[in-house]
Amino acid sequence: MQLPMLDTITDAGxxxxxxxxxxxxxxxxxxxxxASSENIEGAVKYTDEQxxxxxxxxxxxxxxxxxxxxxxxxxILVGVYLLSALFNLTMGLVMSGVAQNTVRDLxxxxxxxxxxxxxxxxxxxxxxxxxSRVTNDVDTIAGTLQQSLTQIITSVITIIGYIIxxxxxxxxxxxxxxxxxxxxxxxxxxxxxxxxxxxxxxxKELGALSGHVEEMYSGFKIIKAFGREKRSIxxxxxxxxxxxxxxxxxxxxxxxxxPLMNFISNLGYVGISVIGGIxxxxxxxxxxxxLAFIQYSRSFTHPITQTANIANVIQSTVxxxxxxxxxxxxxxxxxxxxxxxPIEAPKGEVRFENVDxxxxxxxxLIEDMDLHVREGQMIAIVxxxxxxxxxxxxxxxxxxxxxxxxxxxxxxxxxxxxxSELRKMFGxxxxxxxxxxxxxxxxxxxxxxxxxxxxxxKAAKAAHVDHFIRTLPDGYDTVxxxxxxNISQGQKQLLTVARAILADxxxxxxxxxxxxxxxxxxxLIQKAMKNLMKGRxxxxxxxxxxxxxxxxxxxxxxxxxxxxxxxxxxxxxxxGFYADIYNSQFADSAIRN
Numbered sequence: 001m002q003l004p005m006l007d008t009i010t011d012a013g014x015x016x017x018x019x020x021x022x023x024x025x026x027x028x029x030x031x032x033x034x035a036s037s038e039n040i041e042g043a044v045k046y047t048d049e050q051x052x053x054x055x056x057x058x059x060x061x062x063x064x065x066x067x068x069x070x071x072x073x074x075x076i077l078v079g080v081y082l083l084s085a086l087f088n089l090t091m092g093l094v095m096s097g098v099a100q101n102t103v104r105d106l107x108x109x110x111x112x113x114x115x116x117x118x119x120x121x122x123x124x125x126x127x128x129x130x131x132s133r134v135t136n137d138v139d140t141i142a143g144t145l146q147q148s149l150t151q152i153i154t155s156v157i158t159i160i161g162y163i164i165x166x167x168x169x170x171x172x173x174x175x176x177x178x179x180x181x182x183x184x185x186x187x188x189x190x191x192x193x194x195x196x197x198x199x200x201x202x203x204k205e206l207g208a209l210s211g212h213v214e215e216m217y218s219g220f221k222i223i224k225a226f227g228r229e230k231r232s233i234x235x236x237x238x239x240x241x242x243x244x245x246x247x248x249x250x251x252x253x254x255x256x257x258x259p260l261m262n263f264i265s266n267l268g269y270v271g272i273s274v275i276g277g278i279x280x281x282x283x284x285x286x287x288x289x290x291l292a293f294i295q296y297s298r299s300f301t302h303p304i305t306q307t308a309n310i311a312n313v314i315q316s317t318v319x320x321x322x323x324x325x326x327x328x329x330x331x332x333x334x335x336x337x338x339x340x341x342p343i344e345a346p347k348g349e350v351r352f353e354n355v356d357x358x359x360x361x362x363x364x365l366i367e368d369m370d371l372h373v374r375e376g377q378m379i380a381i382v383x384x385x386x387x388x389x390x391x392x393x394x395x396x397x398x399x400x401x402x403x404x405x406x407x408x409x410x411x412x413x414x415x416x417x418x419x420s421e422l423r424k425m426f427g428x429x430x431x432x433x434x435x436x437x438x439x440x441x442x443x444x445x446x447x448x449x450x451x452x453x454x455x456x457x458k459a460a461k462a463a464h465v466d467h468f469i470r471t472l473p474d475g476y477d478t479v480x481x482x483x484x485x486n487i488s489q490g491q492k493q494l495l496t497v498a499r500a501i502l503a504d505x506x507x508x509x510x511x512x513x514x515x516x517x518x519x520x521x522x523x524l525i526q527k528a529m530k531n532l533m534k535g536r537x538x539x540x541x542x543x544x545x546x547x548x549x550x551x552x553x554x555x556x557x558x559x560x561x562x563x564x565x566x567x568x569x570x571x572x573x574x575x576g577f578y579a580d581i582y583n584s585q586f587a588d589s590a591i592r593n
Contacts (some may be wrong), residue, residue, distance in 0.1 A: 048233060091150060099145035103138060110134055116332040119399040120359075122506040128211030128213040133327055136206060137320035140559065144317040149311045152359030155303035155310075162300040168283060169293045177297050180268040181304070187260050187310045192315050198250035200319040206244035207323070212239055221455055241537055254312035261308050265301035272297055333419070342421035347375040347410050348537030350396065355405035357395060357560075364444040365391060369405070371552075378538045380551035382581065387557040389541045393509050396539070397423060409507075431512035433492040440469055443495055447503035455502060463498035467493070477542040495528075508538040545582045554578065 114130075122130075123359035146525075166174040217224060217234050223232050276290035283292075309398045352371035366388050373379050382390045394400050395407060398419055407414050414422055427447070435443050444459060445451040456476070458464040468491060472478045480486060487495075500508065510529070542548045549568045556564035556571065556578045562579050564571055 016055050019058055028394045028565075034539065074135075082205065086535055091153065092377040093152045095153075096146065099142060099149070102145055103142040105132070106141065106324070107138055107386055109550065110138065110324065113330070113332075117330055118333045118401075119394065121330055126208075126215065127209030128209075128214035129207040130327075131214065132207040132210035133323050136210070137323050139201060140203075141317055141324070144313055148313050148317075151310055152307060155307045158303040159300065162303075163298050166293060166296050166300070169289050169296070173275065174295075176271050176275065177268050177300060183264045183267075184261065186302050187264065188257065188311050191260070192258050192311050195250055195312060196315050196318065198246055198253060199316040200322065201244065201246040202250050202316070202321055203319045205239060205246050208323040209236075209239045209243055212236060250316070254309075254315065257308050257312060258305060260567050261301070261305040264303070265298070268297060268301070269294070276351050301402065325590065333398075334415075336418045337416060340416055340418045341423075342418065343425070344409055345413060346425045346426075348506045349373065349375045349410050349509070351406075351408045352413075353406045353408070355395070355407060356403045357391065357400065358403060359400075366395075367560060369560075369562060371555070371562065373537055373539075374467040375551060376535050376537060378533055378540065378551050380540045380542060380548035380554045381557060382542060382545060382554060382578065383557035384581075386559075388560040389557055390511060391560075392430075392557070393539060397426060397509075399430075425506045426509055427500040428512070429493075429496050429500045429505070430508045433489070433496050435480055435492055436493060437479075437481060438475050439474075439479055440472075440495065444498045444502060447499035451502055456498075458501035462501045463494050465498050467496040468494070506536060507539075508536055509534055510538065511541045512543065545578075556581075576577060 031106055036498060114134075135477075163174065163178070189565060214433050216236070223229060272294055276285065276293065279285045280287050350371070350373040352369050355366060356364070356370040357366040380394060383389055391400070395402055397416070399412055401415075409417070409422070409425065436446075441453070441456055447459075448455065453476075457466060460469060460476075463556060469476055469478070540548055540551065545568075548554060551568065553563050553565060555572055556576075558577060564574065564576055566574070572582065
């Protein structure tokens with residue numbers, strides 16, 4: 001009873017001794033009490049180790065808060081958080097750079113691949129599907145590289161950190177937690193394999209939908225004219241429904257991942273709780289250690305679940321990547337020969353020698369064709385639809401490769417000339433006009449790199465389009481929209497003619513070049529074409545035979561063969577296939593009149 005009051009003692013050692021004596025005194029008094037008093041409800045008992053720990057703490061801190069120690073802890077935490085923020089910022093910057101640079105290189109490779117693919121590829125693939133691969137699929141890959149890879153790296157580091165912390169508490173309990181990892185892996189692998197085919201179907205249907213929308217939009221006027229809106233909408237609804245079903249299946253299967261991950265996590269939680277409870281009763285581990293371990297184990301499952309969910313995103317990305325790399329693996333045009341050289345001053349002499357060609361193996365089109373076109377000669381190619389007229393031009397330009405035989409320009413096999421140099425020799429005006437979104441000046445100048453304004457205006461005047469251009473509010477600076485629908489079809493044709501005139505090629509190819517203009521404009525264009533074709537080899541494909549009467553040689557084609565050759569008068573005198581076509585046209589005109 002002679003012990004002093006604790007709040008009057010300033011010495012830490014003396015205070016600890018007083019506390020020890022008070023505890024010993026309390027123990028003696030408890031021993032003197034009746035035995036029934038030992039089972040007082042709510043009584044708290046402490047082990048000798050806990051009491052010694054408290055006494056030791058009093059000797060160190062004098063029973064007061066060590067604000068310096070707490071301050072040091074706070075500073076360490078602030079430093080750790082700042083370092084964590086710095087690492088996150090650095091990782092974000094690095095991964096953003098890696099992801100965007102990778103996707104940039106992928107887009108560049110896709111664009112270069114598209115330029116190397118043969119025309120055959122574009123003939124069999126819907127344009128909308130190609131656009132979907134270049135945009136939707138590549139964007140999905142970019143999003144995965146940007147976000148998912150960062151999350152995977154963070155999750156892996158977090159998992160390692162939690163394992164280390166759990167090992168410091170109890171290696172045995174950590175082993176129990178680690179036994180759930182194979183279950184996570186097996187579940188993730190199983191679901192990923194199941195969802196893969198649905199994600200692939202989803203991207204396929206998305207490509208089909210893009211193709212349909214692109215096709216319907218480009219032909220919107222025709223759809224309205226023929227009243228096919230319901231059919232178009234019905235087709236859209238069908239593809240959209242298929243896309244919905246594929247997406248639903250993909251999301252449903254991948255959505256099973258989280259409940260299963262949570263179930264496996266709960267199995268580990270139950271095992272730790274049971275064993276931890278037994279160990280607490282046997283004083284193997286303290287309740288604080290068990291609670292801390294349970295918290296770590298619960299947190300340990302979050303990055304694993306996050307990684308499993310990322311696996312679903314990766315499945316969608318793999319489906320997109322397969323479509324992109326499928327395009328990158330397509331067979332390219334036959335590469336130019338390493339010793340290919342350009343023709344410095346092309347004259348325009350063209351020869352076809354025993355040429356065979358077919359679009360499909362079992363359907364022959366051109367067989368054993370021989371043709372000699374002299375320098376500066378105008379050749380007209382006529383015949384019914386599907387006779388092979390445009391195919392002849394495609395072979396000459398190496399849009400398609402011949403199956404056998406030889407095509408030469410100025411005695412040089414076109415396969416010995418680089419495609420870029422070969423095509424510079426040609427100027428083309430097609431029935432289907434192509435103008436890009438830009439000014440009229442830029443569209444005409446497309447025919448010649450570095451063309452001056454004087455050359456552009458001169459070409460426009462030669463094509464009889466200068467007057468029309470000057471009537472526009474902005475003249476040559478008038479901007480054409482994407483479809484060039486703010487000018488008429490005939491005016492678009494005139495601009496493509498001006499572009500060909502500006503190119504000043506050695507060989508001209510005119511594929512129904514005047515089919516979309518009125519009769520008066522057609523006569524003006526023909527007059528301009530005659531001046532342009534002087535001294536140049538010209539191939540003119542025409543259905544209206546009245547436009548090619550002055551051709552030096554007319555090739556009459558049918559079923560891929562040249563069935564007749566000669567001038568207009570010679571062919572009429574023969575009374576053969578050409579005469580039948582010519583007379584039928586004028587007979588039809590007479591009936592209409």
